[in-house]
Amino acid sequence: MNSLIDKYNIPGPRYTSYPTVPFWDNESFTSDLWQQSVLRTFNETNDSEGISVYIHLPFCEQLCTFCACHKRITKQHSVETPYLESVLKEWDLYVKLFGRTPKIKELHLGGGTPTFFSPANLRLLLEGIFAKAEIAEHPEFSFEGHPNNTTREHLQTLYDLGFRRASFGVQDYDPQVQKAINRIQPFENVKNVTDMAREIGYKGVSHDLVFGLPFHTWEKMEYTIRKTLELKPDRLAFYSYAHVPWIKGVGQRGFDENDLPSGEEKRKLYTNGKKLLEELGYIEVGMDHFALPHDDLYQSMVSGDIHRNFMGYSSSKTKLMVGLGMSAISDSWYSFAQSNKSVEEYQKLVEEGIIPVVKGHVLNEEDLIIRQHILNLMCRLETSWDLQNSFPEIENALESLKEMEADGLVEISDNTIKITDKGRAFTRNVAMTFDLRMLRNKPETRIFSMTI
Template sequence: MTITPELLAKYEISLPRYTSFPTLPHWDQNHFQPSKAIQLLKNQVLLDPRVSLYIHLPFCESLCTFCGCNKRITRNHQVEAPYIQSVLEEWKLYKMLLPTQPVISHIHLGGGTPTFFSPEQLTILITGLLNGQKTAEEYEFSVEVHPNICTTKHLKTLYNLGFRRISVGIQDFDPKVLYSINRNQTFEKTRSIIEEARNIGFTGINVDLVYGLPLQTLDSIAYTLEKIEKLKPHRIAYYAYAHVPWKSKAQRRYTEKDLPSSADRFNMFLFARKWLLSTGYVQVGMDHFAMPHDPLSIAFKAGKLNRNFMGYTTDISPTLIGLGASSISDFNTAYVQNYKEVETYQSTIASGHLAIEKGHLLTEEDVTNKRHIMDVMCKGKIKLPNDLSPEHLAYIEEKITEFINDGLLQWENESLVATEAGLLLIRNIASIMDPYLYRLGMRDNVFSKSI
């Protein structure tokens, strides 16, 4: 895989990660109507009752400075019970609106730190969500855990509630890097949690790693991968660090001078990719790796990989309902996002109203482009829509020629597919299909860098 410094400089631009389309900065707030979005949700559930639930649990005991997620830092665990009750009340409000009983196919607990909540409160949450509900024949419940505040009781409780997959945040095991991002996490504690999860019966072990962190080097990546080999996770999400200090003030603890260069970041990815492939992992999309028997690899090979607000997934449910502060829902033809502030979210729910702050109603053009962009992100293939303006089509054809000349795309039979180098720059490739970027142009301080 060869990308010259000149190509790195050319393609290192601010771009969406395309976990949805249109991306949130391009949502049309002027024409958004919550009532219309709810009607679209009702229509979708009548067509297909499968529903996935994402529950945002925003509390953390300490601040990881690299994190751009919506979180609330506190050691006051008195916040647990009222927040759980708000989430359950929100779910009741949704159920009252739905025209038929939904079938729950996935539940994902994200954060924040879900294991900030006690096993007892997590039991109240899950039993409340499932009370009187149908679950799909092959449902999956997953949870994000922080080894420092995840206990054996947490794992046993979650397993008994139906969870079989855990996602363990690691990022890096180098002490210097961990200190720079304010994450006091040891390999021994991480290994202990993963081993306990396996012994209890969890069949899916995911870990999150990040490259491009402050003070990170190839040596620290190699050190981390040596540790990862001992953990033997089924999936590895190897994310590029998103430096967005205008959005996440905690990232101002360090400066751009502390971050690896674009070339160093790229080499970090290549180094880890080579190691992961040599140890038996399959590359899935731009930044995930999974063992061949893992459902994510199987879905990728079968052309059934999906992508949503949590990243690459096997979840093919047409409806995702987000519960909790800042959660985003995807009703297939509409997006809605809850209020980010915990207090505003809770008070709105307490008043008997959904806590929807903003959203977007997809146009026919949005639906078409969403499908094509997800084909690029999940399959690495480009299909040209047949309803583009002549100007946009000419632009796409020009960019495709550039990508071919730069070694990012190639013809396979009659299809254009991403090369190995193209997979790393898949956001660049997908972006040419994005009419919002085409019309509005690239803007700084909106999206993270593509490399």
């Protein structure tokens, strides 16, 4: 396995979309085209499957130096009300575009730190969203919470509004690692919020763990995993730290790069971590995720209903995902759009009655074919094709995959590719052989994190 990781550990996308953001055709994108695409998908699917809503809540009280999210660091909670007012005005613009009541199937609060906001303000936000929407039967509402500031009132308020899944960012429990990433977070805090969520009635609690952080050793990673298992979260994200300071700037320069584990050490963190999680009863789902057999995410993998978009893996699927808030990305299936990354500019556009998207991509027929293949690989670890969903470079892709087949990572038969158990760690590499936008426009500089 080590030699394979040496061979295939190269920069590559995480494929929450295709095309990936660096290869969007922003020059051909316009807000009018985006709105036409949204309306098309809304009319096709709102009555049957509903829509997803992602709300980006960007504020954090302190900077975690491992973080690659779009955020604003402040301790001034006076920013809450004007920001939420802008989000509700943006929602009004979409509802007006729809022309009739949207049906919300899935809703996620991400950040930043959603629990930076007071429970009362979160209630005002969500009641404002729901006042102009219908809630689908069996909705999936989830949020990201910081264990240090998520209160019982946060949990109860969101539960009363229909939330049944909470995700807590743990990262690591070792004091030296926590200090390096500026995330001092005792185990007791995580235990407290996890226990409270279950007492209130949340059906699913997820913890995020990150391997490859500064000063990481297997002993420290094993300690974190075993402490996590004392709380038995229903699902886990087990991410490789994405070190991309050339994109995210000063935040990821909060420690010496020599403090990061070597390639060989990081391999050990991944392979040993995966093995231990499986020994402790977790089943790998897609890429980077693990779930207990009762969890909806695992069940959706078994049934073939699992989906992946900018919110990550989901047990429910909608074609239309509306992103609200600064930097939020929306997805109409036929088009992507991203809002302004400046809080002030975002709010200014909304105040002017403008849907605040500033970049995006309209997918052509070839993009739609490739997107489905990559989604199949990321969610179901296999894909098939015929004349209707083939593409010009299919022979080149198969040629690239032959070496992976020889290494036991994929199985190719007729017009089908299946990723083997051995090849799960290299799912991103397999998907990259289909990524025509990237293959045709090879970046001159490094823009992605490493695949392992």
